[in-house]
Amino acid sequence: MKCSTYLIYFTSIILLALVMLASSCSRPVEHVAVSGEEADEVIRQEPIDVKTIMLPGDVLLEMVWIPQGSFMMGSPEDEQGRLDSEGPQREATIPEGFWMSKYEVTQAQWKAIMENNPSHFNGANRPVEKISWNDIRETNGFLEQLNATHPGYNFRLPSEAEWEYAYRAGTATRFYWGDDPNHTQIDDYAWYSGNNTPSGTIDAGQKLPNAWGLHDMSGNVWEWCEDEWHDNYNGAPNDGSAWVDSPRGGSRLLRGGSWSSSAGLCRAASRSNSTPDSHCNPIGFRVVLALD
Numbered sequence: 001m002k003c004s005t006y007l008i009y010f011t012s013i014i015l016l017a018l019v020m021l022a023s024s025c026s027r028p029v030e031h032v033a034v035s036g037e038e039a040d041e042v043i044r045q046e047p048i049d050v051k052t053i054m055l056p057g058d059v060l061l062e063m064v065w066i067p068q069g070s071f072m073m074g075s076p077e078d079e080q081g082r083l084d085s086e087g088p089q090r091e092a093t094i095p096e097g098f099w100m101s102k103y104e105v106t107q108a109q110w111k112a113i114m115e116n117n118p119s120h121f122n123g124a125n126r127p128v129e130k131i132s133w134n135d136i137r138e139t140n141g142f143l144e145q146l147n148a149t150h151p152g153y154n155f156r157l158p159s160e161a162e163w164e165y166a167y168r169a170g171t172a173t174r175f176y177w178g179d180d181p182n183h184t185q186i187d188d189y190a191w192y193s194g195n196n197t198p199s200g201t202i203d204a205g206q207k208l209p210n211a212w213g214l215h216d217m218s219g220n221v222w223e224w225c226e227d228e229w230h231d232n233y234n235g236a237p238n239d240g241s242a243w244v245d246s247p248r249g250g251s252r253l254l255r256g257g258s259w260s261s262s263a264g265l266c267r268a269a270s271r272s273n274s275t276p277d278s279h280c281n282p283i284g285f286r287v288v289l290a291l292d
Contacts (some may be wrong), residue, residue: 049064049065050062050063050064050065050102050213051063051064051065051099051289053150053289055109055112055113055146055149056112056113056149057112059108059109059112061101061109061287062101062102062103063099063100063101063102063289064099064100064101064102064212064213064214065097065098065099065212066094066097066098066099066100066162066165066166066212066288067097068094068095068096068097069093069094069165069170070091070092070093070094071091071092071094071164071165071168071170071172072089072090072091072092072172073089073090073091073092073161073164073165073233073269074086074087074088074089074090074233074269075087075089075174075267075268075269076089077089079174079267079269080174080179080181080264081174081264081267081270082269083270083271084231084232085231085232085271086269086270086271087232087233088232088233088234089233090233090236090238091238092161092165092238092239092240093238093239093240094161094162094165094240095239095240096290096291097291098162098288098289098290098291099288099289099290099291100158100162100166100214100286100287100288100289101286101287101288102205102209102213102214102215103127103204103205103215103216103286104127104128104204104216104220104221104223104284104285104286105127105128105142105284105285105286105287106124106125106126106127106128106204107119107122107123107124107125107126107127107128108124108125109128110128110131110142111124113142113145113146113149114142114145118130118131118135118279119201119281120200120281121200121201121281123201123203125203125204125205126201126202126203126204127201127204127216127220127221127284128284128285129201129221129280129281129282129283129284130279130280130281130283131279131283131284131285132276132277132278132279133224133252133274133276133277133278134276134277135279136157136224136285137157137226137276143155143156143157143287146287153289154289154290155287155288155289156226156287156288156289156290157224157225157226157242157285157287157288158225158226158286158287158288159225159226159227159240159241159242159243160225160226160227160242160243160253160255160271161237161240161241161242162240162288163223163225163255163256164255164268164269165240166212166214166217167210167214167217167218167255167256167268168210168268169210169211169212169214170211171210171211171268173268174267174268174269175189175218175266175267175268176189176210176211176217176218176268177189177208177210180263183263186218186263186266188207188208189207189208189218189219190207190216190218190219190220190257190263190266191206191207191216191219191220191259192218192219192257192258192259192260192261192262192263192265192266193259193260193261193262193263194262194263196219196259196260199259199260200259200281201220201221201259201281201284202220202259204216204220207219216256217256218256218257218266218267219256219257219258219259219261219266220258220259220284221256221258221259221282221283221284221285222254222255222256222257222258222261222272222282222283222284223254223255223256223283223284223285223286224252224253224254224283224284224285225242225252225253225254225255226242226244226252226253227242227243227244227252227253228243228244228245228248228249228250228251228252228253229250229251229252229253229271229273230243251273251274251275251276252273252274252275252276253271253272253273254271254272254273254274254283255270255271255272256270257270258282258283259282260282261282
């Protein structure tokens with residue numbers, strides 16, 4: 001009888017521990033931004049969840065879960081290296097979680113879908129480049145072909161808000177690893193003009209990821225977003241959606257900096273743009289997958 005009592009007690013403790021473990025592994029509904037030294041701890045976290053998509057030819061596309069939440073988008077007026085196009089800073093909300101590719105889309109992944117490789121810097125695991133926004137988004141483009149191979153899926157480009165939110169991964173500093181005012185840490189996290197010798201793209205995933213497991217959000221190649229370019233955030237949506245003009249026209253958004261960019265252009269809030277038909281070797285992209 002005494003042994004049975006101990007057994008029941010011991011079993012209860014085990015069950016409670018399992019419940020607590022399951023709770024700690026669930027997707028968070030909200031993420032709180034951190035700054036300063038706290039960013040060093042954030043970047044050591046493990047990604048929340050990873051989904052692996054099989055492309056034709058047994059090429060893998062890894063997607064990382066990005067939880068819903070709110071954040072301050074853009075840069076404060078006193079941020080080092082800030083440009084006027086990064087403001088006014090405002091709160092943006094990402095109402096639903098989504099999946100984002102762990103790496104910039106590689107040449108192997110592009111070739112698996114499009115059966116060609118337009119890149120200047122050849123290498124299966126390097127980011128695909130010299131691809132225009134139109135090559136990705138227009139009829140028979142990469143996204144249409146990718147979705148055709150996976151019926152029921154909705155692969156797309158990220159909105160600018162989604163991109164910056166995913167880059168920051170809960171941080172509020174200049175870079176996802178901290179403010180790094182003298183750029184003494186950036187070599188651990190990004191390929192940029194200061195450490196890219198000889199010049200060109202590098203295999204994806206060679207630098208440390210952010211807290212949500214995303215690699216190369218800083219440097220290697222600029223990344224296309226869905227949005228049109230606007231000179232500042234006056235009038236921008238705050239619900240995480242892409243800022244799209246009607247009719248569409250003008251340049252498209254680029255984020256993240258590249259192998260040829262200065263360190264300052266690899267910051268979380270840094271923005272650039274190019275025409276949708278532009279084919280340049282510092283420009284690539286990554287994809288997102290909607291929850292539904």
